[in-house]
Amino acid sequence: MSRKLERQTALPIEQEQLDLIQKQLQELGESLSGPENNSFSEDKSLFLTLDCLREDRPRTNSWKAGMIFKVPRLR
Amino acid sequence: MMAGKIVKIGLEIHVQLNTSSKMFCSCPTDFAAPANTSTCPVCLGWPGTLPSLNKNAVELGLQTALALRCRIQQVSQFDRKNYFYPDLPKGYQITQHFRPLGLDGEMNIKNRRIKINRVHLEEDAGKTVDQNGEALIDYNRAGIPLVEIVTGPDISSPEEAREFLKELRLLLLYGNISDCSMEEGSLRCDANISLAFTNSGNNGGRVELKNLNSFQALSRALQYEIERQTDILDRDGLISPETRGWEEQEQKTYFLRSKESGEDYRYFPDPDLPSLYLDEKEIKRVEEEVPESPASRIQRWQEDLGLEEEECRFLISRKDRAWLFEEVAFLTSPREVARWIKENLAGKKNLDRFPPQFLAETIKMVENGSLNSTQGKEVLELSFQQKKDPAEIVREKGWEQISQPEYIEDLVLQVLEENPEAVKDFLEGKERALRHLMGKAMERSRGQANPEMVRKELQKKLREQQRNE
C-alpha cells in the first residue's frame, strides 16, 4: 500500500507519516458524517459557453525558447 | 485455427486536431519546431498557470462526435487524470473522463456497424528522447489538442481493424479535423483484443496492444495476437489481462505490464475549468459546417456520375484528387476525368492548386481531336509543371490544329500524289488504305492537321477518283 502511495505522491513515505495520516482520516471520519455525492456542483450561470472561449490564434511572441529539460536514465 | 472462435477487437484512437494553437494555451501547434520553442508557462506547468480552453478545438471535437453519429452531451466536463511522468508537465492530464463530449456513436465499414463508445477532448503530452542514458524532454507537443475515439469491441478481424482505421482517417481528413498521419504522430491507435471459443468454456482476457505505428503494424500485431492467443487457449492455457507492445523489427508482440495492478488515476473534475455547455443552436451550426463525408461523396459519384467503386476509391484516397475531380467532372465526361487523373496525375502532389480548367481544356482538346492522346498527355504534364494554360503550351509547341480548308485540301492532294500504291489499294477495296493515308497526312502535317477534316477530305477525294474510274 505504501509502495503505491509513494508512486502516486512521488514522495518518500515513512511509516510515521502513514500513521499520522491514518489518524487524521479517522478524525475526519468522526467529524464528517453524511451522504456521499461525487458530482461536481453545478451553477449553470458559471458554465463555459462557446462564445466566451479563447479564439484559436497562436501567440506571436516567443517565450524562453529552447530550454533544455532532462531526466537522468529514463527506464 | 479452431472453429467457433470469436475475435473481439476494439480500438482506442487519438487524433491531433488541426488547430493553430494548443488546447489550453496560445502556443503554436508546430510540432516540427526545434525542441521547447513552442512552449509557455501554461503548457510547461509553471506554478500559478491555468488552462484557457481553445474554441476551435471544441468545435472540431464536436464535429468529430457528429461525424461519428454520437449523442452529443450538451454539458460535458473536463477532469484531471493524475499520474507522474516526465512528459506530463502538470503531473496530471486534462481529459474528459466522467462526461465526454460524445457517446454512443457508430461508423459503418462495408455493411458492418462499428459502435463508437465515446468521443472526448484531451491534451497531448510531451515527447521523451533517450540519449546517453538520460532522457531529454521536448514539450512542444504537450498541450496539443487531441480527440480520443473509443470503439466498442465490434471489430472482428485485423483486416476489418485496418479498414476501420482507413475509413476513420478519411472521414477526419475530409472534415478538416486532422492531418491523420500515423508517421507524423497525428493519428495514434491502440487496440484491445480478446478471444472466445464457442465450443469450449475457455475465454481469453483482454489484451491491450500499444506502439502500433502504422496501419500495417496494426493488422500484423492483431494477427500475431490471434495466433499467439489461440495457441495458448488451445493448450488450455490462460490469457490474463495485460498490455503488450509491438516490436516492428521482430514482428512480434511483447509483454509490457500486467493489467491486474490497476493504475489508479484518481480522476476528479478539474476545478479550473467549469463545465462546458453547448446549446442546440451551436451544435446545429457546427453540424451544418461539416464538409461532406467521403462516404457520401462516393455514393454521389456512383449514383450521379456513373463512376465505378474502384474509380471512386482511387479518387477519394486523397483530398486534393477528389477536389480536382469534382471541379472538373461537370465540365466534361466524369469517367474521362477520373481516367485522366489516374493515368496522368496519380503521382502528383497538391492537385488542389492546379487550376481545374487547365485539366478540362486538355481533355477537351484530345476529345475533339485537336491533340492526339500523346500530345494531350504531354500538354497536361507541362501545364501542371509550369502552371500554364494548355492553350499556351499548344501554341509554344506549335501544335495548334490547322483547320483551314485550303491547307487541308492541299495536304490531301499531296498525300494522294505521294502515295499512289495506297490509293490503288483503296480503289481496289482495301479500306485499310484509308488509315494508311490518314497516317501519312497526319505525319506530313506533323500531327497538326484537323484529323476530322483530313479524313473527310481524303474520303471525298478518293471517292471522286473512284467515280472517275
Added chain:
Amino acid sequence: MLTVRELLLRQDKGDISAEEIISECQKEVSIRDPLIKGFIYTSWQRAREKARQIDQDRARGGDRPPLAGIPVAIKDNLARSGEPMTCCSRFLKGFYPGYTATAVSRLEKAGAIIIGRTNMDELAMGSSTENSCYFPTHNPHNPDYVPGGSSGGAAAVVGGGLVPLSLGSETGGSIRQPAAFCGVYGLRPTYGRVSRFGLTAYASSLDQVGPLSGNLEDLWLVLKEMAGPDELDATTLKEPLKGPEDPDDWRIGLPREYLEHIQDPEISRRVQEIAAELEKAGVVVEEISLSDPTRALAIYSSIVPAEASSNLARLDGIRYGLQSDNNYETWEQFIRENRGKGLGEEVRNRIILGTKLLNPEGEEDFLARGQQARRELKEEMQAIFKEFDLILSPATPTPSFKMGSSPEHSLQRFMSDIFAIPASLTGLPALTVPAGLNSKKLPLAIQLMGPWGSEGRLLGLARLLERITGYGPVVNDTEREEPL
C-alpha cells in the same frame, strides 16, 4: 504610513513625488522590517525606476493613473516577471517564473509600484507563517507573537505601517486571519472576482487573491483595479463589481454557533459591543442559527488536501525547482528525491493525505461526503442571505498567539480559521474588520460575511462601523510621529 488617498492627493498637489514616496518607504522598511521580517525580497531599484517614470509621465501632462506611486507588497506566491517566486519553499528557491500574475499586472498598470515580496507559510499551508522556509514573521504589535498565516508577511507589513497596501491569498482564512491578528482590513472577494492566473494554486476551488490595507477606501480602490474577467482564468466572473452600498434598513445575522467557539472572552465582549453599537445606529442585529463551523472545518479537510495534492504534482524538479544531486537510477527516484528534499513536512503530509482522499478504495469516500456537505452549506448560506443582508461574526476564536505554540498535526491547527472557512468553501465574500486592541495590546477583529457578489455591501457596513464604534485598524508605526 499615509493612506493611498493622501499619497495621491499630495502627488497631485506637487507636495511629493512618486520617487520620494518610494524612497521614504525604503527607509521605513530598512529601519523597521528587521523587527517584523515581513519581506523576503525587495526590488527597490526597479521600484524607483518605475516611480521615476510615473513622475515623468505626470510632468509631461499625462493622466494620473488611479494608484500612481503607491507602494504595494505582494505575497511570495504571486508571480511577477523579473523576480523570483518561491512560495517560501525550498523547492522553489531561485525560481523565476518569467511572467506576471494578472492581479499584479493590473495594479501595476494602474500605477502601483510593487516594492517587494512578503513572507508566507510554505505553499500557503499554515496559519502562522512559521512554516516558511526562510524565517518566521513577527506580529508588528508584539514581536513574540505570530502575524497569522499564510499571508502573515502581507498582513504584518501593512500592520506595521511599512506599506499602505499588500496582496495576499486565501484558501481557508489566509488573508482574513492574519489581517485580524495584525489589526488591518483583509478582504476575501467573491470567488472568481479576482483572477487566479499567476497565483500558485493550493486548492483551486477555494483560492482567491485579496487585498490587505489599513484603510477601507484603499481596499476598495485596489479591489476595483484588480477585479474583472480574465481570459487566462476560466473561473473569473463576468458580472461587474457593484459599487459600495450604504446601509439601508439592513438586518444583520449573528450566528450563535460561532459565538460558542470563541475562546477569548475579550473577543466575545467586543463582538457584543459592536453588535450593540450597530443596533444603536439603527441596524437590526439578530441572533441566528447556522450549522456548527467545525463541520465546515471537516469539509475543508476533506476537499482542500485532495485538490492540493493534484495542484502540487507539477513540482517534480524536471522543468524548474530543486534538483537533488544524489545518484538515481530511475526518473521516479529523481522526482521523489527532489520533492522529498524540497518540500517541507507540512506540505508533504497534506499531499499524502490528499492523495489518500482521492483514492477511496472501498474505504469511506470522505471527498464525496465533503462535496455533498459543501453543497448543503452553500444552500444554507444562500437561504440565510434571503433573510439577512450580512452576517456578523468574530474573525478568529483567539487573538494572535505566541510563536511556537500552534497545535500540530491535527484538525486543531485549522481552528484559527474556523470562522473564515465557511465563506471560503461557499465562495462568498468576507471582510476582516479590525476592532481595536485587547488588554495585551494585541489586535481584535470581527468579520462580515455577505451573499454572493456583495463586496460593496461589506464595505458599506464596515464604513459605518468605523464611524460609530471608534474602533478601526491599528497600524503600529508609532515610532514615526511626523507624517511622510
